[in-house]
Amino acid sequence: MNKLMRIDEVVDAIPAGATIAVGGSSLSRKPMSLVRALAARGRGDFRLIVDVGGPEVDLLLGTEKVRQVVYAFVGFEIMGLAPHFRRARESGSVAFQEWTEFTVMAGLDATVKRVPFLPTHVGLGTDVLAVNDAFRRFPDPFGGETLVAVPALAPDFALIHVNLADPQGNGVILGDGHVDVLCAKAAKRTILSAERVVSAEELQRYGRDVQIHRIHVDGVVEAQWGAHFTGCAPYYRADLRHVQDYLTAARDPASWAAYVDRFIGDRHADYIAAVGGAEALIGRLEV
């Protein structure tokens, strides 16, 4: 089945209030072309699920598209805190639920395995269990020790950026995999954006690097530089110059409005032009 879509078709397919899991990890391989389109035209009221989140959470918060964020981490790593995430957390304008890296994986895995929860020791002795009422302590039915029940996380959609995809929805990831395979399996509908769409025959040559399998995928979008301004190993690194511009713009409403006006839309080609064009990106970011 040919699952190729345009970015604007992806935006149209995602209803208001949808629960969306996003792949990648902080400044690595975030599906930013899809996220920018949702920030521009998405119906909003979204519930986001991220393991290690970064610009995607921050941008959707900064464009007021979010109702709740389920997260283990949201930040810009060495570049500092995520400005809109910080503001929303401090003002309480959006609901937040703090999870941890493994429990987000376990919650997605519970959905995959069609069980209501998975058990763990993670969180015991910490305040995560005090502030996140989704978790429950329960006694091990065999031995009696205290365990934590991690409830299933069931995304309506997963958005994942991959190095290569074929039109049927198989996806090649060449750098770190993060939790993308779990997101793809757990979501009711999974959309891939890919640096390049290749034929099924060509994709199959990548063997074990074909980490995303088409039985879990519903849509494929071609978007070269689609992770920018995060990185996409081994093709290009994160654009820390642009991260600095983003952080500067987020300082006050006027400069943020100007940033959104200049960079945020559902036409990926316009964005690439706005950041200086592919030639400039190659010079700055290819490794």
Add this chain to the structure above:
Amino acid sequence: MSDRSSQERPGTTAAAGGPLGASTQLSPTPTKDTSYTMDELMITVMARQLHGEVLVSSVTALGALAAHLAKRTHAPDLAVLSTPESGMEVAPIPTLTLGQFLTDAQQGIPLTMEDIFDAIFLDRFRIWINPAQVDRHGHVNITAIGPWDHPKVALVGSRGIPEDTSHLSQILYYVTSHTPRSVVAQVDFRSGAGYGPDRMRELGQPGSPTLLVTNLGVFDWNGPEHTLAVVSLHPGVTAATVAEATPFPVALPDPVPTTTEPTAAELALIRAADPLDVRKLEFLSGRAAAEGLVNIYERERQALHAAVWPHRRSR
């Protein structure tokens, strides 16, 4: 960089003794290099805590360099990663954006997140964690300053620290600026379990915090009722300095040992592995940090190519 491998071959340099304070210098006798900086002293101390055949994750420059130094001296069996989840068996050059590229270019072994958490649950994983706050009882915080619901400063979220503190038998922390803001009586949010009564009831001993290295000294939680205690103080640091920087009493041994300084060989290993001085960024803030960051970002691709391509061709 072409002589890296010969410089760093284990066994050709003197290992800096065993546990802290019990250093026995082996031949060849290294000349004492007194021109080390705080990052280098801390990395050396941190390296000496890593032993055996365990995965060591490289999330921060200091952690990556400690793992690298340990592997090249007393702990050759360490399985050091170049990113939080991949790049086993490469030299983890600290970078801002190139960790995964190092995995690829040096043909490091890729792992998955499942591999990482399985290693944590099996206690075959070590990581040096750099929290925003660490407290008298060993709890740590990277989530929020102030109450969780309405924080004064929202930080990043607990990430994988709860996983570490419910499963590992050795929990390692460092802070580069030991002040009443970072070393506190009680953290605002417990991202990681310390020695509180509920953790002892629900978790027992596994995951108990082991060591804290700061710019003033080395500490553990072997004070009265598992409270913070001095293991050693860095050269020139007095008990009065620690008392001034710490808003609660810290237990002191008598006499107070002095932290063993880096050897010339250890300093050479650290400097060769971090030609861009990424480790210095963790001690900077404001404009100096921003300028340092831009400088490294512009130069790091060149450094990666210089360090990596000859290595790859030789395979």
